[in-house]
Amino acid sequence: NKKSAQGLWGELFLINQSTDVELAVSSWHTTPNDRYDFASGHERVEVKTTTGPRIHMFSHSQLVPISGLRVTIASLILNPSVDGQCCADLVTQVLPKLLADNTRRNFIDQVVRTLGDNWNSQSGFRYDFDQAAQSLRFFDAMNVPKITQPIPTDVHGLKYQSDLQVVAEMALTDFDSNDKLSLSIFGLA
Numbered sequence: 001n002k003k004s005a006q007g008l009w010g011e012l013f014l015i016n017q018s019t020d021v022e023l024a025v026s027s028w029h030t031t032p033n034d035r036y037d038f039a040s041g042h043e044r045v046e047v048k049t050t051t052g053p054r055i056h057m058f059s060h061s062q063l064v065p066i067s068g069l070r071v072t073i074a075s076l077i078l079n080p081s082v083d084g085q086c087c088a089d090l091v092t093q094v095l096p097k098l099l100a101d102n103t104r105r106n107f108i109d110q111v112v113r114t115l116g117d118n119w120n121s122q123s124g125f126r127y128d129f130d131q132a133a134q135s136l137r138f139f140d141a142m143n144v145p146k147i148t149q150p151i152p153t154d155v156h157g158l159k160y161q162s163d164l165q166v167v168a169e170m171a172l173t174d175f176d177s178n179d180k181l182s183l184s185i186f187g188l189a
Contacts, residue, residue, distance in 0.1 A: 005087060005125045008114045010049035010076045011037050012090035013132055020184035021097040025107050027181050035061055036071065040181040044071045046141070051078050054137070054165045060158035063146040071141035072182050075164055076132050084126035087115060138170040138186060 011028065018024040027040040038045040048056035054075055062071070091111055098104045145162045175182050 004114055006049050006051075006078060006127075007047070008111070009078065009087050009090065009125065009127055010047045010074075010132075012087055012094065012111075013076065013129070014038075014045075014047055014074055014185050016090050016094050016097075017133065017187055018184045019187055020180070021094060022099065022103060023181060023184050025094070025098060025103055028107075028110060030110070031113065035059070038181060038185070041178075042069055043179055043181040044069055044141075045074055045182060045185055046071065047074045047076070048164075049076045049078050051080060053077075053163075055161050055163045057159055057161050058144065058146070060147060060151060060160070063141055063144055063162075065142060070179060070182065072170065072185075073139040073141055073144060073164070074185060075135075075137045075139060077135035078127040079131045081126055081128040081131075084128045086124050086126045087111070088124075137164070138182075139164055139167050140170055140174065143167050 015021060015024045015028065023040065024038065027038040027043075027045075029037050029039065036044040037047045046058075046062055048058075050056060054077060056073075056075060065071075091108075094107065095104060098107060144164065144167060147158070147160065151158055172183075172186065175186065177183075
C-alpha cells in the first residue's frame with residue numbers, strides 16, 4: 001500500500017534524524033490508527049507526507065485543540081527516486097542507534113504492524129533523503145486551516161485536506177525546554 005508506506009517513510013525519516021532516537025521510538029504510536037504519530041507527555045507530533053504541494057489530509061480530531069497539549073505537524077514533501085531510500089533502509093539506519101533490546105524489538109514490531117512481516121524484503125517506494133530533509137517544515141496544529149463550527153455529534157470520522165502553503169512555519173523559538181520530543185524531532189535538542 002503506497003499511502004501507508006509513504007506515511008511510514010516519513011515517520012522513520014523523522015525518527016532517524018531525531019537527536020534523541022530512543023525518545024522518538026518510545027513516543028512512536030503503538031497502532032497505525034492512533035490519533036497522532038508521536039506522543040510524549042504534553043506533546044503530540046503528527047507527520048504528514050506528500051509528493052505534491054504542501055497540502056495534507058487530516059482527520060478533524062487531529063486539529064481540534066486539546067487543553068494542555070502541544071500538537072506539532074511535521075510536513076515532508078517527498079520526491080520519488082530510484083536512487084532514494086526505502087523504509088527498510090531507514091529501519092537499518094535507526095536500529096544501531098537504539099541501545100535497549102526491548103526498544104529495538106518494539107521498533108521492529110511497529111514496522112511489522114504497518115508493512116507486514118516481509119518489511120525488510122520490500123525495497124518498495126524510494127524517496128530522496130536529502131530532498132526530504134530540505135523540505136521538512138513544522139507547523140502548530142492551532143494554525144492549520146480547519147473547520148471551526150461545531151461538528152454535529154452524530155458525524156464521525158471527518159477528514160479533509162488543509163493547505164499548509166499559507167500557514168506560518170514554527171521556529172525553534174516557538175518551543176520551550178519542556179518540549180523535549182519536539183526539539184529532538186526538530187533535530188536540535
